[in-house]
Amino acid sequence: MKNFKPKAWVLPQPVLIIGTYNADGTPNAMNAAWGGQWDYEEIFISLGSHATTDNLNRCGEFTVAFATEETLVASDYVGLVSARKQTDKVERTGWKSAKGEHVNAPVFGCFPMTMECRVKEKIHESATGYYLVAEIVNIVCDEKYLGDDGKPQIEKMDLITFDPIHNGYIALGRRVGNAFHDGLQLKA
Numbered sequence: 001m002k003n004f005k006p007k008a009w010v011l012p013q014p015v016l017i018i019g020t021y022n023a024d025g026t027p028n029a030m031n032a033a034w035g036g037q038w039d040y041e042e043i044f045i046s047l048g049s050h051a052t053t054d055n056l057n058r059c060g061e062f063t064v065a066f067a068t069e070e071t072l073v074a075s076d077y078v079g080l081v082s083a084r085k086q087t088d089k090v091e092r093t094g095w096k097s098a099k100g101e102h103v104n105a106p107v108f109g110c111f112p113m114t115m116e117c118r119v120k121e122k123i124h125e126s127a128t129g130y131y132l133v134a135e136i137v138n139i140v141c142d143e144k145y146l147g148d149d150g151k152p153q154i155e156k157m158d159l160i161t162f163d164p165i166h167n168g169y170i171a172l173g174r175r176v177g178n179a180f181h182d183g184l185q186l187k188a
Contacts, residue, residue: 008034012161015067015169016045017075019097019106019114020055022083027090027097027106028055031067031079033162041136042120048129051083056132060119061103065111069158069171074110076169102138112145112157 013033022028030052035045043064047053056062067075074093081089090097090106097106103116116138123131139152147153160169 008164011164012170012172013164015075015160015162017065017067017071017078017108017111018045018052019063019065019108020052020061021059021105022051022055022087023058026087027095027108028052028083029078029090029093029095029106029108030083031075033164035064038133043115043117043134043136045132045134046129047132049127050129053129054084056119059104061100061105062117062119062134063100063103063105063107063114064117065108065114066157067160067169068112069160071110072160072169075160100138101140107140111142112159113139113141113152115139 014035016032016035018030018032020028028051030050032045032047035043038044045064047056052062074095077093078089083089086092095108095110097108099105100107100116103118105116107114107116115136117134118137119132120135121133123133141152145152145156147156155173155175157173159172161172162168163170
């Protein structure tokens with residue numbers, strides 16, 4: 001075994017695309033990897049100081065989409081470029097958006113699944129950012145990604161995860177077991 005100093009290496013890390021509206025009403029998107037499920041109907045995201053945090057401070061509603069192999073290049077781009085400097089950054093991605101049905105935030109049509117969210121709490125807020133806890137208001141899923149049971153089928157989505165060790169992206173998608181079932185083999 002080899003030891004390493006503490007790093008942000010919790011795996012897998014989702015590639016989250018956060019959608020908000022800028023002050024002028026144009027759609028904005030940013031890439032965030034440090035986030036996940038907070039509670040049954042809540043998520044959390046660690047955010048620095050960005051145009052997105054400016055937008056959240058003004059509105060408090062946003063969307064979270066999950067990046068895919070198909071959206072990888074544009075998803076990486078919206079993490080590299082600030083809307084504070086590049087006002088047409090979403091336009092450059094080619095992404096089309098519509099206003100969310102339940103929140104005042106853009107839903108980008110190229111992603112298989114998007115959560116419509118509302119800010120619930122900001123933790124350790126400072127000039128450099130904060131930890132965001134948000135309520136999931138609604139989940140939108142493109143019907144072509146639904147399984148026979150009518151629920152989203154993750155294997156169809158070609159989702160990617162961030163590799164913080166080598167600064168890369170890794171494709172997900174192969175089902176290998178059944179939660180709350182396979183472990184029963186060892187139960188006495």
